[in-house]
Amino acid sequence: MSTTKRFPPLPKTISAPGGTVTVRRVKAIKLASGHEAWGTWEPHTRTVEIDLTAPMAHQWRTLYHELAHVALDDAGLHNGMNEELVEAVCDALATARFRERFG
């Protein structure tokens, strides 16, 4: 199976409990802190950005990570967790969803 077939293009929008999420593929994401990131989730505009220069497998994994942030935010659960735990939970969910879909 070709890489292209194995990892299809990312969806442009995703339905989530708090409303539709827009997915944008962008180059060189810079956080407010000045650090670089593979992906971001912006709750106010309900937009996920994914670095398009990453390999497709990594883009999908990052998408699932950011969508885990969306799910936690939409459920209000992020308020009861510290940042480290939030990131660990998002990584765990991203890995599970990635393996479920792509093996």
Ligand SMILES: [Zn+2]
């Ligand atoms: Zn994160």
